[in-house]
Amino acid sequence: MTLVAYAGNLNNRANVWVSLLAEERRRRAVRAVAEQDHAAVWELVEAFMAFRSQSGVLTSVHTLRSYRTGVRQFLEYAAEHAVNVLRPGRDDAQRYINALVAGGKKVLTVRSRVAAAVTLYKALRWAEATEANPFEETFAPQDRMHALEKVPPYQERVVRRVLAAAQERIAQAQPDELDRATAVHTLLVVLAHGGLRIDEALNLEWKDIRLEDDELRLVVRSGKGRKSREVPLSRSAVEALRAYRALPRTRKHPPRKVFPFASRSSAMYHVRPLFDEHGVTDWRGFHALRKYMGSRLYENLEDFAAVAEVLGHANVNTTKAYVRVGNERARKVLRDW
Known part of the structure; x- marks a missing residue:
């Protein structure tokens, strides 16, 4: 021996x-x-x-x-x-x-x-x-090359189309496919509405999520640089997480984990077909969902510091590389000239 x-x-x-x-x-x-x-x-x-x-x-x-x-x-x-x-x-x-x-x-x-x-x-x-x-x-x-030129955020219509396709898959799923289909939809909502990195989302545990009406947030504990942060949850994210949590516990992955995907490649295997099957041939990866969330949040807040806090950026300049709204705002102004 x-x-x-x-x-x-x-x-x-x-x-x-x-x-x-x-x-x-x-x-x-x-x-x-x-x-x-x-x-x-x-x-x-x-x-x-x-x-x-x-x-x-x-x-x-x-x-x-x-x-x-x-x-x-x-x-x-x-x-x-x-x-x-x-x-x-x-x-x-x-x-x-x-x-x-x-x-x-x-x-x-x-x-x-x-x-x-x-x-x-x-x-x-x-x-x-x-x-x-x-x-x-x-x-x-x-x-x-500017970060948004290499991997620009998905457009609003693309995100809506893919989320609708994910919900349609849930409606058509057989009982043994329901859990996986719901996991895919919930993951997409968390990425698009929470701005999490894919590794952060896959490492989420149920104990890190607060779905009570007075809290509605999640805690990212394994972010880049090993720093934790709180992320507020949208109404859509809360509804998706509640529906997913209410499913019978038939999943084979450890119950403490929110999502059953062991790696980003495994998650992409289940998510990418939703893009390909619905005419979104320009698959830009999960990070484009994070940039979509950052851009949308900035459009409403116009505060880079606040967006940086939600995304978990230590430097606001990093956030500026994620969010480019100057051209769009200029276009709106010039349209009336």
Whole structure:
């Protein structure tokens, strides 16, 4: 019988590397790079992120997934272009960045891949496998496109059409499909009327939702930056949540969770057909619903600080990148000139 360390969560997986003596950690890191063992290299990077990064063991699954992809792609590039990972040449890192740009990668994707590669080298230096810091003097492209040009908010008519389609699906659902159909509709309402990030919505628990007449709010406890905030609920959101909560408890997901979707990809699998089937071919993702809510709220409040508080933005300038109403207001004024 062989004892194997429990690796069911980030902390336990990281402890496998952290508990090693320094020389053994260095030896394993060097061997993993030499043998192009991507899984082992990622385990080292993951351990470094858990113990040496700002978010630590609270690093989101989404971030870990993105960085793992970035580390793998850099190692594949290094193997294909004869780059010595532990002793890279002076221009190897910039050549990698240029290859990403020339390959048609979006600016945000390039910057994400570079961030993963930078973290890879931090982990290798932590393991004393190298002293190289090849990305220190590199230049990545700046994203000069306005956030609303890249992913504009859905228009009012689109949101109304999709919510109506979700309600129609509930009306036509068989008994064994009712729970899922209601979950999809409720998720869309919470996103469009509450402005939550998709991960925040999927992490909601029933204890975080107040549907009593004197409260009508929900508490986001796992937002970006690990800061909690209160979000007021619209009448439509309250009605949807009450109807969803009143369904028989036949769901297979843990009852403490509001929604049964394990990941954003799972949620998208059930939500996107509503867009595709009703002529909304320009699927912009869940974040466009968040921007829709922010824009609509600003149109009524004309207060960036208030909108930032609801959306959970630490900086009002971030909110300004979500909400663009100047052109529309100017259009209304100019129409009468």
